[in-house]
Amino acid sequence: xxxxxxxxxxxxxxxxxxxxxxxxxxxxxxxxxxxxxxxxxxxxxxxxxxxxxxxxxxxxxxxxxxxxxxxxxxxxxxxxxxxxxxxxxxxxxxxxxxxxxxxxxxxxxxxxxxxxxxxxxxxxxxxxxxxxxxxxxxxxxxxxxxxxxxxxxxxxxxxxxxxxxxxxxxxxxxxxxxxxxxxxxxxxxxxxxxxxxxxxxxxxxxxxxxxxxxxxxxxxxxxxxxxxxxxxxxxxxxxxxxxxxxxxxxxxxxxxxxxxxxxxxxxxxxxxxxxxxxxxxxxxxxxxxxxxxxxxxxxxxxxxxxxxxxxxxxxxxxxxxxxxxxxxxxxxxxxxxxxxxxxxxxxxxxxxxxxxxxxxxxxxxxxxxxxxxxxxxxxxxxxxxxxxxxxxxxxxxxxxxxxxxxxxxxxxxxxxxxxxxxxxxxxxxxxxxxxxxxxxxxxxxxxxxxxxxxxxxxxxxxxxxxxxxxxxxxxxxxxx
Amino acid sequence: xxxxxxxxxxxxxxxxxxxxxxxxxxxxxxxxxxxxxxxxxxxxxxxxxxxxxxxxxxxxxxxxxxxxxxxxxxxxxxxxxxxxxxxxxxxxxxxxxxxxxxxxxxxxxxxxxxxxxxxxxxxxxxxxxxxxxxxxxxxxxxxxxxxxxxxxxxxxxxxxxxxxxxxxxxxxxxxxxxxxxxxxxxxxxxxxxxxxxxxxxxxxxxxxxxxxxxxxxxxxxxxxxxxxxxxxxxxxxxxxxxxxxxxxxxxxxxxxxxxxxxxxxxxxxxxxxxxxxxxxxxxxxxxxxxxxxxxxxxxxxxxxxxxxxxxxxxxxxxxxxxxxxxxxxxxxxxxxxxxxxxxxxxxxxxxxxxxxxxxxxxxxxxxxxxxxxxxxxxxxxxxxxxxxxxxxxxxxxxxxxxxxxxxxxxxxxxxxxxxxxxxxxxxxxxxxxxxxxxxxxxxxxxxxxxxxxxxxxxxxxxxxxxxxxxxxxxxxxxxxxxxxxxxxxxxxx
Numbered sequence: 001x002x003x004x005x006x007x008x009x010x011x012x013x014x015x016x017x018x019x020x021x022x023x024x025x026x027x028x029x030x031x032x033x034x035x036x037x038x039x040x041x042x043x044x045x046x047x048x049x050x051x052x053x054x055x056x057x058x059x060x061x062x063x064x065x066x067x068x069x070x071x072x073x074x075x076x077x078x079x080x081x082x083x084x085x086x087x088x089x090x091x092x093x094x095x096x097x098x099x100x101x102x103x104x105x106x107x108x109x110x111x112x113x114x115x116x117x118x119x120x121x122x123x124x125x126x127x128x129x130x131x132x133x134x135x136x137x138x139x140x141x142x143x144x145x146x147x148x149x150x151x152x153x154x155x156x157x158x159x160x161x162x163x164x165x166x167x168x169x170x171x172x173x174x175x176x177x178x179x180x181x182x183x184x185x186x187x188x189x190x191x192x193x194x195x196x197x198x199x200x201x202x203x204x205x206x207x208x209x210x211x212x213x214x215x216x217x218x219x220x221x222x223x224x225x226x227x228x229x230x231x232x233x234x235x236x237x238x239x240x241x242x243x244x245x246x247x248x249x250x251x252x253x254x255x256x257x258x259x260x261x262x263x264x265x266x267x268x269x270x271x272x273x274x275x276x277x278x279x280x281x282x283x284x285x286x287x288x289x290x291x292x293x294x295x296x297x298x299x300x301x302x303x304x305x306x307x308x309x310x311x312x313x314x315x316x317x318x319x320x321x322x323x324x325x326x327x328x329x330x331x332x333x334x335x336x337x338x339x340x341x342x343x344x345x346x347x348x349x350x351x352x353x354x355x356x357x358x359x360x361x362x363x364x365x366x367x368x369x370x371x372x373x374x375x376x377x378x379x380x381x382x383x384x385x386x387x388x389x390x391x392x393x394x395x396x397x398x399x400x401x402x403x404x405x406x407x408x409x410x411x412x413x414x415x416x417x418x419x420x421x422x423x424x425x426x427x428x429x430x431x432x433x434x435x436x437x438x439x440x441x442x443x444x445x446x447x448x449x450x451x452x453x454x455x456x457x458x459x460x461x462x463x464x465x466x467x468x469x470x471x472x473x474x475x476x477x478x479x480x
Numbered sequence: 481x482x483x484x485x486x487x488x489x490x491x492x493x494x495x496x497x498x499x500x501x502x503x504x505x506x507x508x509x510x511x512x513x514x515x516x517x518x519x520x521x522x523x524x525x526x527x528x529x530x531x532x533x534x535x536x537x538x539x540x541x542x543x544x545x546x547x548x549x550x551x552x553x554x555x556x557x558x559x560x561x562x563x564x565x566x567x568x569x570x571x572x573x574x575x576x577x578x579x580x581x582x583x584x585x586x587x588x589x590x591x592x593x594x595x596x597x598x599x600x601x602x603x604x605x606x607x608x609x610x611x612x613x614x615x616x617x618x619x620x621x622x623x624x625x626x627x628x629x630x631x632x633x634x635x636x637x638x639x640x641x642x643x644x645x646x647x648x649x650x651x652x653x654x655x656x657x658x659x660x661x662x663x664x665x666x667x668x669x670x671x672x673x674x675x676x677x678x679x680x681x682x683x684x685x686x687x688x689x690x691x692x693x694x695x696x697x698x699x700x701x702x703x704x705x706x707x708x709x710x711x712x713x714x715x716x717x718x719x720x721x722x723x724x725x726x727x728x729x730x731x732x733x734x735x736x737x738x739x740x741x742x743x744x745x746x747x748x749x750x751x752x753x754x755x756x757x758x759x760x761x762x763x764x765x766x767x768x769x770x771x772x773x774x775x776x777x778x779x780x781x782x783x784x785x786x787x788x789x790x791x792x793x794x795x796x797x798x799x800x801x802x803x804x805x806x807x808x809x810x811x812x813x814x815x816x817x818x819x820x821x822x823x824x825x826x827x828x829x830x831x832x833x834x835x836x837x838x839x840x841x842x843x844x845x846x847x848x849x850x851x852x853x854x855x856x857x858x859x860x861x862x863x864x865x866x867x868x869x870x871x872x873x874x875x876x877x878x879x880x881x882x883x884x885x886x887x888x889x890x891x892x893x894x895x896x897x898x899x900x901x902x903x904x905x906x907x908x909x910x911x912x913x914x915x916x917x918x919x920x921x922x923x924x925x926x927x928x929x930x931x932x933x934x935x936x937x938x939x940x941x942x943x944x945x946x947x948x949x950x951x952x953x954x955x956x957x958x959x960x961x962x963x964x965x966x967x968x969x970x971x972x973x
């Protein structure tokens with residue numbers, strides 16, 4: 001029992017913090033948002049320090065349904081980084097936009113717990129529970145500014161498509177269970193080993209793959225993502241673009257590479273084609289966007305594609321989870337940084353921002369402009385930022401796994417990507433400022449946001465220039 | 481000199497430190513900003529000269545620095561110079577203070593950011609020439625794009641945005657193909673030897689199977705051909721040159737284009753010797769087309785800057801032809817021509833900038849008779865134009881002559897094409913001189929002043945070196961020849 005508590009300590013701490021904030025919320029509704037956020041941040045930091053201890057005792061806890069392997073630990077680090085950054089980004093924005101705010105902290109923590117359960121779960125039912133806990137929290141978060149029409153619409157879309165995806169997952173799960181009599185990945189790996197491919201299991205896996213593709217936003221199941229991300233409040237959009245990817249990618253690697261390693265020749269091509277399609281679709285669609293937020297939304301689809309290259313590679317080389325983890329860490333820094341700076345520009349211009357609206361901003365606001373340029377260059381994969389080693393390592397593994405063609409598609413996608421990221425950079429610095437510069441001056445007010453952006457920038461640069469620490473960490477992300 | 485001081489790291493990161501220092505200087509203190517920029521580039525030049533005096537012309541790399549960097553994939557922080565990179569490092573160190581001096585006289589817009597971009601550009605370029613690890617090389621190769629993009633985009637001419645984006649995208653697409661090829665080489669080397677490394681020296685010691693060589697050669701070639709630039713991927717260059725500020729053009733022509741020819745010598749020939757030989761006729765054809773096409777277009781230009789930009793395409797064609805002649809004289813000539821072209825064309829762009837700052841005019845028909853009012857300027861312009869067309873006794877001649885011998889030994893047909901380029905070169909340059917400095921001076925230019933002290937100071941070292949290389953190329957050739965056997969032994973077989 002004691003071992004179980006230690007194994008689940010990080011998740012339990014976050015749950016406790018969520019409960020504490022709930023209590024605070026009932027005592028001081030609509031007050032003390034900063035205190036509540038601080039509780040959330042402290043819990044996230046605490047969970048980080050509890051991770052190594054939890055990993056050491058995990059294997060026997062929860063009757064084999066829980067993995068505390070290095071993969072789980074490293075992916076959870078990425079989840080915690082993403083949650084902490086998005087909380088920092090969100091505090092003032094949510095405080096200004098909504099009477100409440102405490103709920104935001106609660107939901108953010110619960111979503112993090114859901115993601116961590118997904119990452120550690122080695123039983124399909126437990127994984128499904130984690131997915132639902134995460135998804136339900138995000139349904140509410142996406143509609144957090146419900147009084148804005150786009151937000152309500154986005155949330156509704158997310159609920160409907162999300163439920164559809166859940167139904168697919170459940171259906172796949174029940175087929176697998178019906179054919180094998182087990183939902184434990186350990187037992188399933190035995191079923192798959194050397195044996196004939198059972199049609200029912202295959203159908204089940206296909207549905208699982210579709211469900212996961214939906215949840216991560218891989219083409220052709222990506223259509224909800226741009227609308228939802230555009231509708232969601234910007235801090236939520238940042239979290240939504242990063243967090244679930246970390247968790248779902250963890251699940252995909254664990255279920256497919258960990259659960260059905262011997263059936264790689266069957267599921268490999270599925271993910272292979274999804275990866276290629278996602279890269280091309282995401283990048284081409286992003287190219288057509290005027291709105292920076294929509295561009296970032298489509299670009300996050302494209303990044304799912306790059307990540308899938310690593311997922312596919314895990315089938316041939318289990319160590320490819322290392323590049324996957326590194327990319328997710330880098331992505332947490334650079335994408336949340338980008339959404340954070342975008343939020344800042346939105347506040348300054350007072351509306352949804354198209355890339356043209358950013359004309360000359362880099363000159364008027366040198367610091368924020370430089371940060372935004374840094375994050376965009378990193379997303380484009382240009383050295384010396386985190387995006388470069390992240391992409392490079394994934395391409396390296398993809399190539400070694402024998403997917404040279406896929407790597408070439410990914411390189412082509414990166415070239416297209418460079419164009420639309422660069423377009424924003426050149427608006428920031430090279431386009432002349434518009435004549436009318438009605439600007440909301442809010443110096444000092446957005447200090448939490450500024451911290452988040454600076455932290456994200458430090459992460460992006462450190463992982464780009466001296467990546468060895470992060471690479472070392474990520475290399476340990478191996479399926480137990 | 482091979483003590484503990486990390487000379488090469490200083491050459492790469494000194495300018496970065498200078499750029500960071502500039503960020504701390506208040507925006508209003510323009511004089512201090514200029515002083516910081518000049519002091520940084522002079523310090524870099526001083527250290528580069530130390531490097532030159534400490535360099536021993538023998539095979540292998542010197543002044544090596546090696547640190548563990550990303551052990552998981554076998555990437556190291558590994559720097560070093562041989563005879564090939566040494567001269568290019570010196571060239572970029574020399575052009576640093578030259579462009580700063582010119583800019584001190586003429587740039588008056590957002591100077592702090594301008595000098596910071598120039599310094600970052602210098603850092604990236606030097607890094608490209610001294611990196612001995614492919615990942616490191618690639619990082620410098622790409623990172624250099626950002627300051628150049630900003631230099632063209634912010635301080636450039638009216639169509640600067642189009643030009644800067646075009647420049648960026650052309651280069652990026654080329655480099656991505658190079659990246660793919662390098663990944664393929666990395667895995668092959670690793671599976672063959674068990675050592676997974678990006679070390680350029682080690683990678684060059686393995687022989688690769690024919691099909692891999694073929695595709696990897698093309699991947700690298702895509703990146704290098706864009707940078708050189710070879711026809712048909714040259715179209716970014718005239719745009720970039722015309723729109724770039726003068727200092728940008730000088731660095732672009734002086735050093736940046738050499739990244740492509742440097743890459744061909746550092747990677748293509750040593751790593752893929754069989755593919756290089758097999759594809760040599762193809763590359764030579766492109767080079768000769770570039771030589772003649774560039775020269776013909778230069779003949780047709782009315783814009784002074786465009787004329788020199790197209791002449792660059794022509795001259796870089798010579799360098800590529802020399803490299804793919806697989807003849808020791810041709811190779812040595814190619815490297816010397818890289819340096820000579822850097823000095824001469826750099827100087828020519830400075831001259832164009834100087835006349836433009838005075839007249840706001842680059843159109844050749846609207847200039848004329850400058851020798852009447854600006855005798856010193858006219859003399860120097862004529863000097864560099866003659867150097868560029870290959871007048872014996874000046875730097876351009878030695879390189880071109882060696883290349884011609886080399887290409888002739890390899891294939892007389894290609895040598896004929898190359899020689900046609902020389903004749904055309906004489907034609908467009910002399911015709912340009914005749915129209916710009918002779919004839920009658922348009923009335924509105926009657927009040928123009930001749931070169932200032934700073935401008936003379938900027939041009940002086942270029943004059944001196946152009947003569948030195950032209951009259952006594954021996955020390956330079958000794959350095960170059962020391963590097964060739966290691967680089968090319970396998971391609972020569």
